[in-house]
Amino acid sequence: MDKKVTVVGAGNVGATAAQRLAEKQLCDVVLVDIAEGLPQGKALDLAEAAPIEKHDACLTGTNDYGETAGSDIVIITAGIPRKPGMSRDDLLKTNSDIMKSVVKNIAEKSPDAILIIVSNPLDAMCHVAFEASGFDKKRVIGMAGVLDSARFRCFIARELNVSVENTHAFVLGGHGDTMVPLPRFSTVAGIPITELMSKDRIDALVDRTRTGGAEIVSLLKTGSAFYAPASAAVEMAESILKDKKKILPCAVYLEGEYNINGLFIGVPVKLGSTGIEEVIEIELKDDEAADLQKSADAVRSLVDAMAAL
Numbered sequence: 001m002d003k004k005v006t007v008v009g010a011g012n013v014g015a016t017a018a019q020r021l022a023e024k025q026l027c028d029v030v031l032v033d034i035a036e037g038l039p040q041g042k043a044l045d046l047a048e049a050a051p052i053e054k055h056d057a058c059l060t061g062t063n064d065y066g067e068t069a070g071s072d073i074v075i076i077t078a079g080i081p082r083k084p085g086m087s088r089d090d091l092l093k094t095n096s097d098i099m100k101s102v103v104k105n106i107a108e109k110s111p112d113a114i115l116i117i118v119s120n121p122l123d124a125m126c127h128v129a130f131e132a133s134g135f136d137k138k139r140v141i142g143m144a145g146v147l148d149s150a151r152f153r154c155f156i157a158r159e160l161n162v163s164v165e166n167t168h169a170f171v172l173g174g175h176g177d178t179m180v181p182l183p184r185f186s187t188v189a190g191i192p193i194t195e196l197m198s199k200d201r202i203d204a205l206v207d208r209t210r211t212g213g214a215e216i217v218s219l220l221k222t223g224s225a226f227y228a229p230a231s232a233a234v235e236m237a238e239s240i241l242k243d244k245k246k247i248l249p250c251a252v253y254l255e256g257e258y259n260i261n262g263l264f265i266g267v268p269v270k271l272g273s274t275g276i277e278e279v280i281e282i283e284l285k286d287d288e289a290a291d292l293q294k295s296a297d298a299v300r301s302l303v304d305a306m307a308a309l
């Protein structure tokens with residue numbers, strides 16, 4: 001294949017993302033992990049499924065960043081997931097150390113790559129990756145809004161008994177309890193859900209979306225969600241690899257847009273072959289803008305806390 005994507009972290013999210021990338025025939029995939037044998041074993045297992053799944057993507061598993069050289073995109077999932085009773089923010093210290101060392105290696109071997117950050121706490125990890133890579137802000141993109149919006153869409157479709165394909169949703173802000181689902185911009189066949197559901201039902205779905213990650217953690221007990229997160233990261237990668245120019249909610253470095261400065265926050269952006277091609281500024285109502293600022297404040301406190309670590 002003419003495109004190469006590295007996935008760092010061969011755990012639940014990373015291996016599932018590698019599977020989806022290969023089975024969609026988007027690129028060759030290099031799976032890297034610190035654990036010896038894990039990326040090699042998973043890549044070989046996925047390669048042995050290829051004759052049945054009918055794809056020719058080349059899958060390599062390695063502990064050596066040399067094999068990642070020249071990647072077009074690098075999806076970073078390395079780090080620990082939370083367990084029941086933990087918040088994503090509890091992962092800050094461990095995962096920021098991991099992110100720093102991973103990104104230094106990646107930036108050296110693939111200086112032109114576009115980074116898709118997945119590790120938590122997501123918005124703070126984007127800052128670490130941005131600083132450690134020295135990459136242009138257009139090439140450091142956090143995955144959260146696509147996942148949170150997919151959860152909201154799933155709940156909307158179940159509530160109204162319609163196809164998920166008819167749904168569209170926007171969840172902006174940081175990837176934490178203060179995230180901002182926007183019912184006004186969430187639709188079924190183009191009709192805003194504010195015209196299809198009572199306020200009480202919308203509030204219930206918004207709350208479930210905000211705690212969607214914790215709901216899965218409490219069910220799995222040993223870690224966090226990975227099927228939907230992998231799908232979300234791969235949708236972003238696909239838009240870049242195919243230059244589709246999809247408008248997707250992603251965590252990006254804002255410099256004044258939405259009155260937010262010097263912070264990674266989830267907003268709608270256009271994703272194409274050069275990374276973030278445009279930040280789409282939608283006009284928010286006062287309460288929506290206030291919620292977004294509150295979410296940005298929460299991200300800022302975490303970034304400040306990181307500086308003191």
Ligand SMILES: NC(=O)c1ccc[n+]([C@@H]2O[C@H](COP(=O)([O-])OP(=O)(O)OC[C@H]3O[C@@H](n4cnc5c(N)ncnc54)[C@H](O)[C@@H]3O)[C@@H](O)[C@H]2O)c1
Pocket residue numbers: 008009010011012013014032033034035038077078079080081082091095098101102117118119120121122143144147175223224225226229
């Ligand atoms: N942004 C999101 O919406 C979102 C969604 C799901 C998961 N996550 C986050 O993604 C991360 C991974 O989740 P998971 O379920 O795949 O966890 P996992 O434990 O299954 O996999 C993580 C992998 O990272 C590897 N790793 C650790 N340190 C490394 C290093 N220095 N270099 C390379 N690899 C290293 C581990 O060996 C492990 O295989 C977690 O931080 C989780 O919170 C974020």
Ligand SMILES: O=C(O)C[C@H](O)C(=O)O
Pocket residue numbers: 081082088120147175212213214216217224225229
């Ligand atoms: O909730 C988590 O810890 C993982 C991820 O951020 C999610 O939303 O599923």
